[in-house]
Structure formats: C-alpha cells, structure tokens
Amino acid sequence: MSQNRRQFLNTLAVSAGAAVLSEAARAEQSAAPFPLSCNQYSWITFYARDGKDWGKDPDASLAEFASTGLKAYEPAFNNADEVPKLLPVLKKYRLAMPSVYVNTALHEAEESAKSIESVLAIADALKAADTKIIVTNPSPIQWGSDKNKSDEQLTRQAQNLDKLGAELKKRGMTLAYHTHDVELRAAAREFHHMLLATDPKNVSLCLDVHWVYRGSGNSQVALFDIVKLYGKRIAELHLRQSKGGIWQETFTEGDIDYPGLAHALDGLGVKPHLVLEQCLEKTSPKTMDGVQAHKEDLVYVKKVFGA
Incomplete structure (x- = not known):
C-alpha cells in the first residue's frame, strides 16, 4: 500500500510539474515577440505642437521617451549613416529597436534600384541593434496628390517589394508593408495588389x-475585413485611436474597437509586434504633454493586449 501511495504521490508531482510547464509554455506562446515599441512620429507631433524639434537633441528627446516606461523605439531612417549615430543613445537609455521605418520609392525602375540599395545598407548597419522588422510605405506618385499609380507601376512596385523582402529575409529580417490612406483609394487596388502579388514568405503586413x-x-x-483577408501576414500593428474621426492625445477607447481587434488576432494565433503611434493633428485635443500622454498609452495597451 505504501509503495502504491508513493507511486501515486510521484505521479501527482510529475503531473503538477507538467501543469506548471504547460502554463509556462502557454504564457510564452501568448507573449508578444518583442517589447512594446513607440514610433518616433508621434513624438515629432507632440514636440512640434510645443514648438520643439524632436531631432535637435536626440539625447534629451530619448531621455523623455525612456521616462515614460517605454522600452523600445521605432525610428525612421533615410540612410545608413544615421544608424550608428543613434545606437549609443539607445544603449544609454536601455532602449531596444526591434523595428525601424524606412522610406522607399518602388514604382519606377531607376528610383527602385536606389531605394533597395539604400534599405539594404540600412539593414546591414542595423545588425548591431538586432533589429528584426523593417517597415516601409512605398511612396505615392506625389504626396498630397490624388493621382493613382498605373497598373504598370503597381506591377513593378510589387515586384520590387518582393525582391526587397527576399533580400531582407537572407539577413534574418522581415519586411512589413505599411500604408496610409492613399493605398485604399480606387477599390484599394494598390493595397490589395501589394499583398496578392508578393510572396508571404518575403512580405508581411504592418497594419496601421x-x-x-x-x-x-x-x-x-473594412478594417476587420482586411484582418480576415490578411491577418496571418500581420507582423506589426501601428496603434492609434480617434474619437469622432479626430486623433486623440492618448491611446484609449474611441472609434476603433481595439479589444475586438485583439480578440480577432488571438483567434488567428497571430502575435504582432505592437508599436504605439498616437499622433496629433490640428484638431486634436491639447490637455497634456507627450510624456504624460505616453504614460497613459501604456496603461490602455496593457489592458487591451496584455503588453
């Protein structure tokens, strides 16, 4: 009987250990792949409202950034020379850089070659930072114009986007396609073609x-239909909220059902990199500075996404 009892207790211990491991494994699976980040553009808009220049003193700017409790930063780079200038400041404030934003022009042959070369040089410069996601929004024909790209230009752009993604994949990085509102014009032909004409292995989606x-x-x-269509390709989310169509100072309850979005992504088994981009526009409220606003953002992000 005592032997059976010992065997029984041993079985319980093993089962309990398995349960703990199972819970730990589930927690690991449910965790986001990277720490919550914040894009530099939201800070640019807060600084500009107060008559300040975010890029004038990177040390002072990132000191304020880090004071909010944010642990990761998504900057925008125009060329590879900018990367080594930023890395020491990030190290000083213990900020990770899992993703970056780059500009590209991919719809014309000559511009495309230069853009691809530039992005790959930036990617090579980022090796020391262990950056894993490069986000790009291929430029429109002209910012602020209502002119749409031709079918030939869209075809070329998709080919170049796929080519860039394949090259970044060789470097252990993910290319995430980003859009503004321009790509949703004309039955969202540009948006859909970039995803339908590229290989998911090469091009993921940064859902802004x-x-x-x-x-x-x-x-x-339309937003949730896009999640249904392309949800498995979402590598990153840019998070912004509005009320009555107007961008707010903080990421909170508003026009977009973010809890519903989080639930939809969970249902797909997708855990994208989360990046705050709670920007200001002319009609946004003015009740707090950037530091306070981003502290409040962190509270709601944790509530909705558990980040």
Missing part, C-alpha cells in the same frame, strides 16, 4: 490600424 480605418471612409467593417 487607423490609416486603414480612415482610408476606407472611417469603416470598421
């Missing part, structure tokens, strides 16, 4: 939630 919402006429139906 509010630009998709705004670009589709403030339609949550």
Whole structure:
C-alpha cells in the first residue's frame, strides 16, 4: 500500500510539474515577440505642437521617451549613416529597436534600384541593434496628390517589394508593408495588389490600424475585413485611436474597437509586434504633454493586449 501511495504521490508531482510547464509554455506562446515599441512620429507631433524639434537633441528627446516606461523605439531612417549615430543613445537609455521605418520609392525602375540599395545598407548597419522588422510605405506618385499609380507601376512596385523582402529575409529580417490612406483609394487596388502579388514568405503586413480605418471612409467593417483577408501576414500593428474621426492625445477607447481587434488576432494565433503611434493633428485635443500622454498609452495597451 505504501509503495502504491508513493507511486501515486510521484505521479501527482510529475503531473503538477507538467501543469506548471504547460502554463509556462502557454504564457510564452501568448507573449508578444518583442517589447512594446513607440514610433518616433508621434513624438515629432507632440514636440512640434510645443514648438520643439524632436531631432535637435536626440539625447534629451530619448531621455523623455525612456521616462515614460517605454522600452523600445521605432525610428525612421533615410540612410545608413544615421544608424550608428543613434545606437549609443539607445544603449544609454536601455532602449531596444526591434523595428525601424524606412522610406522607399518602388514604382519606377531607376528610383527602385536606389531605394533597395539604400534599405539594404540600412539593414546591414542595423545588425548591431538586432533589429528584426523593417517597415516601409512605398511612396505615392506625389504626396498630397490624388493621382493613382498605373497598373504598370503597381506591377513593378510589387515586384520590387518582393525582391526587397527576399533580400531582407537572407539577413534574418522581415519586411512589413505599411500604408496610409492613399493605398485604399480606387477599390484599394494598390493595397490589395501589394499583398496578392508578393510572396508571404518575403512580405508581411504592418497594419496601421487607423490609416486603414480612415482610408476606407472611417469603416470598421473594412478594417476587420482586411484582418480576415490578411491577418496571418500581420507582423506589426501601428496603434492609434480617434474619437469622432479626430486623433486623440492618448491611446484609449474611441472609434476603433481595439479589444475586438485583439480578440480577432488571438483567434488567428497571430502575435504582432505592437508599436504605439498616437499622433496629433490640428484638431486634436491639447490637455497634456507627450510624456504624460505616453504614460497613459501604456496603461490602455496593457489592458487591451496584455503588453
């Protein structure tokens, strides 16, 4: 009997250990792949409202950034020379850089070659930072113009996007396609073609939630349809909220059902990199500075996504 009892207790101990391991494994699976980041553009808009220049003193700017409790930063780079200038400041404030934003022009042959070369040089410079995601929004024909790209230009752009993604993949990086509202014009032909004409192994999606919402006429139906269509390709989310169509100072409850979005992504088994980009526009409220606003952002992100 005592032997059976010992065997029984041993079985319980093993089972309990397995349960703990199972819970730990589930926690690991449910965790986001990278720490919550914040894009530099939101800070640019807060600084500009107060008559300040975010890029003038990177040390002072990132000191304020780090004071909010944010642990990761998503900057924008125009060329590879900018990367080594930023790395020491990030190290000083213990900020990770899991993703970066780069500009590209991919719809014309000559510009495309230069853009691809530039992005790959930036990627090589980022090796020391262990950056894993490069986000790009291929430029329109002209910013602020209502002119759409031709079918030939869209075909070329998709080919170049796929080519760039394949090269970044060789470097252990993911290319994430980003949009503003322009790509949602004309039956969203540019947006859909970039995803349908590229290999998912080479090109992922950075879903800028509010630009998709705004670009589709403030339609949550369109936003969630895009998640249904391309949700498995979402590597990153840009998080912004509005009320009555106006960007707010903080990421909080508003026009977009972010809890519903989090639930939809969970249902797909997708855990994208989360990047705050709670920007200001002319009609945004003015009740707090950037530090306070971003501290409040962290509270709501944790509530919705558990980050």
